Amino acid sequence: xxxxxxxxxxxxxxxxxxxxxxxxxxxxxxxxxxxxxxxxxxxxxxxxxxxxxxxxxxxxxxxxxxxxxxxxxxxxxxxxxxxxxxxxxxxxxxxxxxxxxxxxxxxxxxxxxxxxxxxxx
Amino acid sequence: xxxxxxxxxxxxxxxxxxxxxxxxxxxxxxxxxxxxxxxxxxxxxxxxxxxxxxxxxxxxxxxxxxxxxxxxxxxxxxxxxxxxxxxxxxxxxxxxxxxxxxxxxxxxxx
Numbered sequence: 245x246x247x248x249x250x251x252x253x254x255x256x257x258x259x260x261x262x263x264x265x266x267x268x269x270x271x272x273x274x275x276x277x278x279x280x281x282x283x284x285x286x287x288x289x290x291x292x293x294x295x296x297x298x299x300x301x302x303x304x305x306x307x308x309x310x311x312x313x314x315x316x317x318x319x320x321x322x323x324x325x326x327x328x329x330x331x332x333x334x335x336x337x338x339x340x341x342x343x344x345x346x347x348x349x350x351x352x353x354x355x356x357x358x359x360x361x362x363x364x365x
Numbered sequence: 366x367x368x369x370x371x372x373x374x375x376x377x378x379x380x381x382x383x384x385x386x387x388x389x390x391x392x393x394x395x396x397x398x399x400x401x402x403x404x405x406x407x408x409x410x411x412x413x414x415x416x417x418x419x420x421x422x423x424x425x426x427x428x429x430x431x432x433x434x435x436x437x438x439x440x441x442x443x444x445x446x447x448x449x450x451x452x453x454x455x456x457x458x459x460x461x462x463x464x465x466x467x468x469x470x471x472x473x474x475x
Contacts, residue, residue, distance in 0.1 A: 248409075279464070281464075281466075287367075287468075288367035288453065288466050288467060288468035288469055289367075289453060289455075289466035289469075290466070291463050291464040291465065291466070303462075305461075305463045306461070306462070306463070339409070339410070341410075344415075345415065345416070348397055348398070348457035349398050349415075349416055350398075350400075350415055350416070351400045351412045351415035351416075351421065352400070352402070352410070352412065352455070353411075353412045353415075353421065354409065354411070355409040355410045355411070356409060357408070357409050358409060
């Protein structure tokens with residue numbers, strides 16, 4: 245069974261950074277891109293970036309360039325997402341998701357359970 | 366404001382059929398494949414349809430997908446109370462170089 249298990253809820257102050265983790269199991273970790281997607285309260289989903297755990301290459305949405313870093317640890321099958329310079333607008337549920345399919349085809353499957361990050365002074 | 370436009374809500378009675386639309390432009394839906402997801406509050410989203418009209422293993426044939434020009438549609442037949450959820454569409458956007466999503470549609474089974 246393919247599973248993505250995320251680290252848990254976080255509460256941060258404005259200006260701080262948050263690091264979320266996503267541990268994969270049930271498949272060959274280096275064979276699929278892992279993505280990060282977030283959903284702010286009352287808003288739609290927003291793609292943040294992805295990593296190829298096999299080679300370490302990353303791609304980020306322009307909105308988050310310079311503020312987000314995604315890394316992978318192949319020894320523990322875990323992907324990390326660090327978001328810096330947090331503001332209240334970053335309060336959201338953050339999901340990791342595996343991309344299945346060639347290039348831009350396919351689907352996000354499965355998704356992690358989501359982590360609520362609350363940014364508040 | 367989401368890149369892809371969905372109706373905020375739809376409703377229908379048990380056993381009926383409902384469709385949910387997803388509208389985009391030539392840079393996203395018009396050029397790429399669309400996936401659909403079901404999202405129950407507090408849980409992880411699950412995929413229903415990929416590559417416009419393909420059902421992954423385990424998804425019942427009550428769920429169907431189609432695409433025409435710059436719009437896509439999710440169809441659900443034989444509605445059940447357990448189908449009450451949020452549904453959203455997703456595709457790649459060539460101009461934004463990013464995956465983009467619809468704002469989500471809340472389905473109510475009356």
